[in-house]
Amino acid sequence: xxxxxxxxxxxxxxxxxxxxxxxxxxxxxxxxxxxxxxxxxxxxxxxxxxxxxxxxxxxxxxxxxxxxxxxxxxxxxxxxxxxxxxxxxxxxxxxxxxxxxxxxxxxxxxxxxxxxxxxxxxxxxxxxxxxxxxxxxxxxxxxxxxxxxxxxxxxxxxxxxxxxxxxxxxxxxxxxxxxxxxxxxxxxxxxxxxxxxxxxxxxxxxxxxxxxxxxxxxxxxxxxxxxxxxxxxxxx
Amino acid sequence: xxxxxxxxxxxxxxxxxxxxxxxxxxxxxxxxxxxxxxxxxxxxxxxxxxxxxxxxxxxxxxxxxxxxxxxxxxxxxxxxxxxxxxxxxxxxxxxxxxxxxxxxxxxxxxxxxxxxxxxxxxxxxxxxxxxxxxxxxxxxxxxxxxxxxxxxxxxxxxxxxxxxxxxxxxxxxxxxxxxxxxxxxxxxxxxxxxxxxxxxxxxxxxxxxxxxxxxxxxxxxxxxxxxxxxxxxxxxxxxxxxxxxxxxxxxxxxxxxxxxxxxxxxxxxxxxxxxxxxxxxxxxxxxxxxxxxxxxxxxxxxxxxxxxxxxxxxxxxxxxxxxxxxxxxxxxxxxxxxxxxxxxxxxxxxxxxxxxxxx
Numbered sequence: 137x138x139x140x141x142x143x144x145x146x147x148x149x150x151x152x153x154x155x156x157x158x159x160x161x162x163x164x165x166x167x168x169x170x171x172x173x174x175x176x177x178x179x180x181x182x183x184x185x186x187x188x189x190x191x192x193x194x195x196x197x198x199x200x201x202x203x204x205x206x207x208x209x210x211x212x213x214x215x216x217x218x219x220x221x222x223x224x225x226x227x228x229x230x231x232x233x234x235x236x237x238x239x240x241x242x243x244x245x246x247x248x249x250x251x252x253x254x255x256x257x258x259x260x261x262x263x264x265x266x267x268x269x270x271x272x273x274x275x276x277x278x279x280x281x282x283x284x285x286x287x288x289x290x291x292x293x294x295x296x297x298x299x300x301x302x303x304x305x306x307x308x309x310x311x312x313x314x315x316x317x318x319x320x321x322x323x324x325x326x327x328x329x330x331x332x333x334x335x336x337x338x339x340x341x342x343x344x345x346x347x348x349x350x351x352x353x354x355x356x357x358x359x360x361x362x363x364x365x366x367x368x369x370x371x372x
Numbered sequence: 373x374x375x376x377x378x379x380x381x382x383x384x385x386x387x388x389x390x391x392x393x394x395x396x397x398x399x400x401x402x403x404x405x406x407x408x409x410x411x412x413x414x415x416x417x418x419x420x421x422x423x424x425x426x427x428x429x430x431x432x433x434x435x436x437x438x439x440x441x442x443x444x445x446x447x448x449x450x451x452x453x454x455x456x457x458x459x460x461x462x463x464x465x466x467x468x469x470x471x472x473x474x475x476x477x478x479x480x481x482x483x484x485x486x487x488x489x490x491x492x493x494x495x496x497x498x499x500x501x502x503x504x505x506x507x508x509x510x511x512x513x514x515x516x517x518x519x520x521x522x523x524x525x526x527x528x529x530x531x532x533x534x535x536x537x538x539x540x541x542x543x544x545x546x547x548x549x550x551x552x553x554x555x556x557x558x559x560x561x562x563x564x565x566x567x568x569x570x571x572x573x574x575x576x577x578x579x580x581x582x583x584x585x586x587x588x589x590x591x592x593x594x595x596x597x598x599x600x601x602x603x604x605x606x607x608x609x610x611x612x613x614x615x616x617x618x619x620x621x622x623x624x625x626x627x628x629x630x631x632x633x634x635x636x637x638x639x640x641x642x643x644x645x646x647x648x649x650x651x652x653x654x655x656x657x658x659x660x661x662x663x664x665x666x667x668x669x670x671x672x673x674x675x676x677x678x679x680x681x682x683x684x685x686x687x688x689x690x691x692x693x694x695x696x697x698x699x700x701x702x703x704x705x706x707x708x709x710x711x712x713x714x715x716x717x718x719x720x721x722x723x724x725x726x727x728x729x730x731x
Contacts, residue, residue: 264458267419270445271452272521273475282471286462370462 153327161303163239176254198248206312237314242306246299257291290366301355378425387581395557400568403578418445451523457510459502466498472521508539608652632693635669636726656699657720670721
């Protein structure tokens with residue numbers, strides 16, 4: 137029994153990693169939710185030249201090694217990168233080595249996942265209901281807000297929770313882009329990796345692994361429960 | 373007047389439909405499934421992005437491709453009742469009813485909500501979600517929702533076709549009430565002629581994307597275009613009349629049609645009531661001399677006005693007492709009786725063969 141309390145007794149560094157992971161995942165979901173809905177809408181509802189290429193680009197993070205994504209972000213958003221330099225000079229915003237940078241790397245990695253759920257959600261919306269709203273005098277934005285979006289909600293929430301759960305564990309892109317700084321960018325998987333590199337770090341690594349497992353499972357369960365509740369609310 | 377002249381191409385299917393319909397009134401679009409009825413009203417509603425031609429209601433044109441006018445569906449003020457109701461599942465019945473009402477620009481008619489709810493019997497349903505409603509209830513809510521958007525034109529796309537016979541009978545009276553209570557022009561799409569008999573004043577018959585007949589129900593009821601769709605057995609002149617007297621002793625009622633009288637089973641008829649009757653052509657017997665000693669209750673004098681042959685049988689148009697009736701006889705009978713245009717005849721109609729529709 138003593139061993140178990142000992143085992144689950146998280147140290148300060150581990151609690152910091154847990155909090156940081158939650159913060160990074162939450163921010164990444166917050167920043168990718170609206171763009172994901174917009175892009176899902178574009179990809180399902182609009183036909184435009186270059187649509188297939190655009191679709192492939194959105195899905196790239198899914199097939200690229202995360203290290204490559206982190207490296208590309210570094211090239212683009214690093215202080216010497218075109219966008220990163222601009223942000224640094226004009227707004228004093230630095231992304232490298234910061235929690236915000238970690239959130240951006242996480243958001244880019246989980247973006248295809250998010251877009252995919254939004255697309256499925258959107259495809260499940262009966263377009264006949266949107267037509268009905270049109271005949272009742274609702275313009276495009278009005279229809280989207282009052283009909284399409286509420287009916288998409290189960291998929292949107294499921295997508296957000298899944299992306300959040302996946303975001304807790306983003307490793308390669310984060311460590312490449314924003315490095316491994318305690319309290320700033322050292323999230324759960326990075327802390328786990330660090331523990332494995334440390335002599336006598338095995339117990340810490342095991343604890344962190346258990347924690348990640350629990351969080352991931354909880355995330356998936358919450359997503360399912362939420363989706364079910366919403367579907368009931370929608371009367372389906 | 374609703375004036376429609378629309379062309380639309382969908383793969384192999386060509387829609388090329390033109391008709392004018394008086395307003396207010398119920399114009400039925402009648403034709404087989406797949407003849408383009410729904411495509412046509414989708415163009416009228418503006419739900420179809422393409423489609424060329426003109427759609428005008430009175431002096432307002434919603435579509436006029438020569439003049440480059442294509443009004444958005446949401447700006448046409450057209451109420452649309454879909455085959456499958458299409459209620460918003462995430463709103464209550466009240467929320468559905470108010471959806472269109474909230475988006476009405478300008479003056480909202482006071483008391484309309486209560487009026488519509490009462491007329492369609494929706495008060496007990498207001499708090500419920502559409503998911504738990506029966507098919508008939510859903511269609512009533514859909515009707516109410518469309519009405520409350522205060523449309524200039526109401527389009528009904530086979531609103532009863534997804535319902536079983538009992539549910540249809542439940543919803544039909546509501547449609548009749550709504551027709552009589554509001555002066556909103558309606559376009560009613562159906563492939564069931566009995567619904568049209570109950571509701572329509574004007575009929576547009578469509579076949580393979582084209583309008584094959586258009587006019588008042590009475591004249592269309594005798595057209596060959598209609599026969600092409602319903603078949604010879606279902607053909608019969610439709611006549612609007614009025615019950616003049618009911619004789620409880622004989623169980624017969626007298627109905628004034630044109631300048632003549634028709635005896636029909638009294639049933640639940642009452643004097644003064646408007647009655648629409650369909651006299652099936654196969655039930656009408658023609659005689660060239662005045663017949664005597666027959667059980668037939670109706671014996672009307674008339675003159676042959678037209679003969680159309682199809683498949684060995686002739687459909688004979690007879691004008692009697694200001695109305696035109698249809699009788700189906702064999703080609704042999706036509707020859708034997710030497711029927712031609714202008715031949716004076718007696719038309720025999722069994723009272724029990726007449727089914728009247730309160731109108």
